[in-house]
Amino acid sequence: MTDPADPTEPKTRTRDAGATKARILEAAKREFAKNGLAGARVDVIAEKAKANKRMIYHYFGSKEVLFQTTLENAYIDIRTAEQKLNLGHLEPAAALERLVRFTWEYYLKNPEFITLVNSENLHRAKHVKKSDVLQTYSRRFVAMVNEILVRGVETGVFRPGVDPVQLNITIAAIGYYYLTNRFTGSILFEKDMMAKQALDERLRFNIETILRLVAA
Amino acid sequence: MTDPADPTEPKTRTRDAGATKARILEAAKREFAKNGLAGARVDVIAEKAKANKRMIYHYFGSKEVLFQTTLENAYIDIRTAEQKLNLGHLEPAAALERLVRFTWEYYLKNPEFITLVNSENLHRAKHVKKSDVLQTYSRRFVAMVNEILVRGVETGVFRPGVDPVQLNITIAAIGYYYLTNRFTGSILFEKDMMAKQALDERLRFNIETILRLVAA
DNA sequence: CGATTTCTGCACCATCTGGTTACTTTTCTG
């Protein structure tokens, strides 16, 4: 018998599958990013999501599938944001600078992304392999960068022969490495790599690196 | 208490504490690199090392300390190799190229290093924090690169104002990122990133990137 | 209303895992 004399009456959101699922995914993103696939605890995810562990298995079936879904969402999120940059309307050098800046800021605002990707590579990309949408997104992204390069060569500001995939990798690398290794880096190099000044300086350095790399 | 017979005689010990310890560390390096700190199994390490699990706890006390020792060894190994490069005797541009090449090849030959560092950063460098020798090694390394930069500026081949720490980070980054993300990269970019040609191409690209970055 | 389906959560389990106790075997020293 439930008590009928409940004064607060928490009638709000009694049953919302979509919201629960979203909360689980958000909690999973954080927990997986914080502790890796093996280190993450399903119970912790359930608790953080204010959901029951049973729901995780109801919606996703296993810890593994939950990880895969989380990862897929993370990739789709950054690729979607990249597409919205509208670099085609910018002058080539400005477009490239904007991309470097965006990549850096995205990593800064979404630190989980980097850690999730690291985890996935620890597992030899076994989850990404199962997803086929991601390739499409990547292909579009490479094409976007290639278009900038072509325009730059045409207008004579860029040198010819720069491979767009290599450039993409390098743009990601110089931001990604700095941030993923910020903990060991701060100790070994004896400086706070996350201080505002250090971050600004690194971004400037990265823009310089990329522009010099493609310069005619 | 001194042995009257020759002290360096080969004792043909079937029991060899040093060798066992070394085997454990080698096995630990592989297991931690393959599965991360949380994913690694102490039993597996014992088995791979052809030692008993009890020995691990006898020599190291805990999984955590074993990881820390493994990591410390890995760092000391690469820093020692770097010091042996003798870059001071080379012309500045050649010295830098050699360093880029060395870094790349070290990562390629010692894939465990990258994964161990990733694991350590997942744990916010809590183990590196406890080691104080590593800072000394790093300091010496930065000084080495700085010396190259200074010489290059003096002879007019490098531009002034390049920060040696940023340069170090960048040299590491462009190799590290490519290799640590080779699994997801191979799928998303739809090309075998570990094919010989792809590796050669990446090394060339990296050398170009660094030389252009510092060029006058 | 009442039957059916979808969602929620408590309690529980089988297994795994880091760590330990107790013991045997080999080596070294006096």
Added chain:
DNA sequence: CAGAAAAGTAACCAGATGGTGCAGAAATCG
């Protein structure tokens, strides 16, 4: 050679962890 010390082993344990069974509540539908 004795016997202490070091090196090695097997069996075991307590707690944690991914995963479930089942009962019941909330929505949906006839």
